[in-house]
Amino acid sequence: MRYLDAVQYLQRTRAAQSIVNSSIAAAIRGEFGDQHAMERTRGNNLFINPLMSLLWAFDLNAVAERNLYLQSVRRTETLDQLSLEIEAFRSRIQNEIRPWVALPM
16 A cells, blocks of 8 residues: 555654654554554554544534534634533533443443
């Protein structure tokens, strides 16, 4: 695969090493968990996840149109105001929120 070849080539040149590309390449190769493909990351806790190998894209306008609290947060100006609006919205729909479920890993 050309992407893996390109990452491997760049990893050999110290100036072009990329933690992000290295992690994506590890996921493509099927590695999982605390895997280190480069010396730069040793001693840190990495989490290589199979989802890293997927390209995620979305239409921002379509996502915004589905956002149920968009109108409420449009008038906010600070992070604190934004957080309060989202918290108030979630309180109003508490019974409609799906319960949190841990991923089976």
